[in-house]
Amino acid sequence: MAKDFSRSHRVAEQMQRELADLLMFEVKDPRVSMVTITAVEVTGDMAHAKIFYTAAKQSDSLQQGLEKSAGFLRTQLGRRMLLRTVPQLHFVYDASIDNGMKMSKLIDEALASKPEKS
Template identity: 90%
Template sequence: MAKDFSRSHRVAEQMQRELADLLQFEVKDPRVKMVTITAVEVTGDMAHAKIFYSASKASDSLQQGLEKSAGFLRTQVAKRMLLRTVPQLHFVYDASIDNGMMMSKLIDEALATNPDNVPEKDKK
C-alpha cells in the first residue's frame, strides 16, 4: 500500500514553489512572464515531471518559451532542491481555469434568462 504523502508528492510540491519563483524572478524571456504553475506531477522514479500551467493568453509561443527555458529551470531546481536525480520537465497547458470560467458564464446566462430558478438565498 502506498503512503498517503509519498516522497514524489513532497518533491512535486516543493518543485511547484521553486518553479513559480524562478519563472517570476529569474527567467528573462518575456513570453513566460505571466504564467501560473497550477500543479506538478512527478513520477515515482523522479525521472519526469509534468508541470501544469495556466496563463491569461495561451499560445504556441508561450509553450515554446517554456520548453526553451526548461534546461535553465531544471538546472536551477537542482541547485535549490539538492536532488540526486532532477526530473525532465514537461510543460502541459491546464485548461481547467478556462473551463471553469466558461461554465460560470453559462450558468450566469442561464439564470439571467430565467430569474424564477434562482434560489431564495441568492435573491436580493
C-alpha cells in the same frame, strides 16, 4: 499499501514553489511572462515531471518559451532542491480555469433567461 504522502508528492510540492519563484524572478525570456504554476506531477521514479500552468493569454510562443527554458529551470532546481536526479520537465497548459469560467458564464446565462415566479 502506498504512503499517504509519498516522496514524489513532497518533491512535486517543493518543485511547484521553486518553479514559481524561478519563473517570476530568474527567467529572462520575454515569451515567458505572467505564468502561474497550478500543479506538478512527478513520476514515482523521479524521471519526469508534468508542470501544469495557466496564463492570462495562452499562446504557442509561451509554450515554446517554457520548453526552451526547461534546461535552465532544471539546472536551477537541481541546485535549489539538492536532488540527485532532477526530473525532465514537461509543460502542459491547464485549461481547467478557462473551462470553469465558461461553465460559470453558462450558468449565469441560464439563470438570467429563467422566467421568475411571482
